[in-house]
Every structure is written in C-alpha cells, then in structure tokens.
Amino acid sequence: MATGSGDPRRAQFALQADKAVTLILRQGDYPLVPDELKLLHREDFRDDAQYAFHLENLVRQLREPVPPLGKLNAVPSLPAHYLARSPFARLSLNLESDSTPWLLSGH
Secondary structure (H helix, E strand, O other), X not given: OEEOOOOHHHHHHHHHOOOOOOEEEOOOOHXXXXXXXXXXXXXXOOOHXXXXXXXXXXXXXXXXXXXXXXXOOOOOOOOOOOOOOOOOXXXXXXXXXXXXXXXXXXX
C-alpha cells in the first residue's frame, strides 16, 4: 500500500479525477478533515482496541468493485469545436493508470 504525504489535496485531486477515495482517521479528530471530504465515510482507527474491527471493514471496502459513474441528465452537449484534453496531463502523479490504494495520513 502506497502512502500519501497527508496532504488533503491528493484526496481532492482523486475525487476530481473520478477515482475512489477511502479515508481513515488514525490521529487527530474530525474537525481536521477538510470540508470537501467530511461527508465521505472514514474508518476510525484511533482506538487500538477496535483496530481489528476497523481493519476488517477497510479490507472489505477496498475489495469491493468501484461502481460506475451515473448517467448525466439535463447537461448540455459539448460545443462542436471542443477538444477533449486531460486536465491532469501535466501532473507527475498519474492517478488515471494507478489503481494502488493510497493511505493519507495527517500530522
């Protein structure tokens, strides 16, 4: 499992790229979670006595297939002159081909 730097922008980037994001809380408290991520489920690993329970839940979540994106309704078509380009093409972090789970940890 690869580890992130704890920078919440990595999770925000993954969400913008339509990637699955699984959050865990190991240290700190819920107010530390950025507003954009507060409504996402997160396993609470802060209590070592409950570690095995939360680990089992996390493993189950990571094994579940990612559901497809829903159909867009009432969205106008793109203009005829539109050229599709990846907005992330210049970034060195290529999440489009990386299916490795990331663990984000805060300090």
